[in-house]
Amino acid sequence: MRLGFIGCGNMGGAMVSGILKKQLLASEDMIASALHEESRKALREKFGITVTSDNSEVAAFSDILILAVKPQFYAEVIHEIREIVQPDTLVVSIAPGKTHQWLEEQFGRPVKTVRCMPNTPAMIGAGITGVAPGEQVTEKETAQLLRLLSALGETEIVPERLMDVVGSVSGCSPAYVFMFIEAMADAAVADGMPRAQAYHFAAQAVLGSAEMVLKTGRHPGELKDMVCSPGGTTIEGLSVLEEKGMRSAVIDALRACTRKSKGI
Template sequence: MKIGFIGTGNMGSAMMGGIISSGMVEATDVMATDIFQAALDRISDEFGVHTSTNNRDAVEFADIIFLAVKPQFLAKVVDGIKDMDFSDKLVVSIAAGQSLERLTGMFGKELKLIRVMPNTPALVGEGMSALSPNELVSEDEAATVLKLFEAFGQAEIIPERLQDAVVGISGSSPAYVYMFIEALADGAVAEGMPRTQAYKFAAQAVLGSAKMVLETGEHPGVLKDAVCSPGGTTIEAVAALEAAGFRSAVIEAERICIEKSRDL
């Protein structure tokens, strides 16, 4: 299996590094392309992959081609490769808001496509990715790509109609979580804790809480109740969050995010 990456930004690099580190693919079976030679030099030094400034080289080289570019650059990238033979290739796009139908239209022909929404925690091997294959992708092919994404976190295959919801719940939500961590730290700093230490306490509390949800299988409400002793400090804090509209603010932010994704 040979893989091509068109685009070597933060997400493309994270994906590449995770896949190579997993041992699923050797570095010599990977080619990366980018318009910036400096970016390619960095990738070559870090991972030892083949590089080129010509995107067509990646298509010729690979069985699976990752379009790891921002949505605003996708049409131009596709325009430069769409005349090539994709009959025995699989294309994976991580461009936000770009539907399978739109991608097919850009290529001007039917081909094997998988639309994916990853997120930035992939940079530390803890990404959450949602994959939506089109009808030409076989179950085995979809399973192979799923394993590639699991090399840098968790991944699920979902119907495409849920992709906009994924943007709200995992694609953009790291930013919401960072705001929460920052706010937690600010509260501790106000009480005299050094900021660096406050960030560590807050981030570890969020990390541990997330692991509790994933590893125990308990409903988040049950886990919350287990922390809230009768008449204790935690229930007072929870009451303050509820009074301030914490839940509704998160839900509304997610709703607006999803609407924006649909409009892309």
Template sequence: MKLGFIGCGNMASAIMGGVIRNGIFRPEEIIGADSYQAALDKAAETLGIQVTTDNRKVAEESEVLVLSVKPQFYEAVIAQIRSVVDENKIVITIAPGKTLEWLGQKFEKPVKIVRTMPNTPALVGEGITAACANIQVSEEELEYVCSILRGFGEVEVIPEHLMDVVVSVSGSSPAYVFMMIEAMADAAVADGMARAQAYRFASQAVLGSAKMVLETGKHPGELKDMVCSPGGTTIEAVRVLEEKGFRSSLFEAMKACAKKAREM
């Protein structure tokens, strides 16, 4: 097998679905393991991959191995598989807080490790993933991993010390955006709009605004100023957001998120 997954949850499924859709791997080149039969059945049915409950089998048969379990299970999973992970395999991790040094210690030998942090928009092919690698990984191997990660969104290689920042600015931030969309829709419903329509208006506004930042290259503050006519409705809304601590709340939430990531 070319690509293996230990853990077949939502993020793993998003990665597998992306690489299959983009022709990077065929379903028959992918194998996944999970302790939950329901997750395996879903992966086999929806993606057509091979599945097993045996983590060691996946580790043995894969050229590239993705550890897509929750952070608290990493130590136990690595203990299960380290004897069958050799110097030719590339291990990709997606767990916050688990540093390259910590991972290397748990494998108890030199292993090629690429630490990554994707986010849930990968489910719709619009994720962004940060990646960093240990010294065992060559530039060519890192680029190969990045080509896999591009199957479900954008990729940026960063220094490892920024990985906890990535958790706060992209890994966890979809939750902040979903909360904002929900609040915007609630307010529209309070003013008489049907809920489904309110979600569409709020979601499209967020999507379009993000595209403006990415595609125009303009500073977000400049784009905000373009909407705020003198004495108009938008600047009045901005005034209230500032009064209620909108930006400060985001700032403090992200600082807390990064701190939690470092402690995991």
């Protein structure tokens, strides 16, 4: 199996790194294109993969082709490679809002397309990727791709109609979690804790809380209630968060992401 990346920034680099670490493919089985020589040199030195400035070279090489450029460049890139991509090539999009129908319209013919939405924790192998295979993609091809994506963390098949929701609930949300961690650390610093220690306590608390949700299978509300002693400090803090509208702010933010992804 030969894997190619058109564009290889943070997410593409995370995937290459994870695949090599897990020995899912060898470096000679991968190729990536990058616009700038500095980026190509860095990829070559870090991973030992073939690099090029020619997107067509990547398309011709690849059994699985990952389009990892920014969404606004998708039409231009597809126009460049559409005559080169073979009928059995798996074309993987990681761009929000680019539907299977839109992708096939750009290629001008039926293509084996898969929509994926990873998130930035994939850079440390702790991500979750939503995967929506197109109608042309076989179960075997899907399984091959899922195996490669496992290098980024967890994967889950979702219907295409939910891909915009995946983008909001897991793709965009790390930014909001980082903001939450930063705000908690700021409060700790205001109350006298050194900055580095404050980040450590806040981040570990978020990490441990997330693990509790995943490993206990309990409802988040139940786990929240376990922390709230009658008349205690936690319920006092929760009352402030409710007063400030934390729940509605988070819901509104994620739904705004979904609408943006859908182009509404």
